[in-house]
Amino acid sequence: MRHQAFANGTNCPVCGTRCSSIRADQLTPQVREVTYLCRNPKCTCQFVASIAPVRVIMPSQLPPTAALQGTPTAFLSAAQPA
């Protein structure tokens, strides 16, 4: 399978201009918060976005015991073999 890399930037929710990430905090092993700054000098909105897994595309090949602490059970049931 080929993987394509994407920049994980985002656009300003107010004016739509591309934003710069200015801070990132790993809240839990599964959840990361990124602080963005709008590059539009007339806007300069700052906001926090959350990055977390929402669904499984391909199950993990690791045994269930390898799951990180705090991974939701419902997510694991789809992500790993029983």
Ligand SMILES: [Zn+2]
């Ligand atoms: Zn903006």
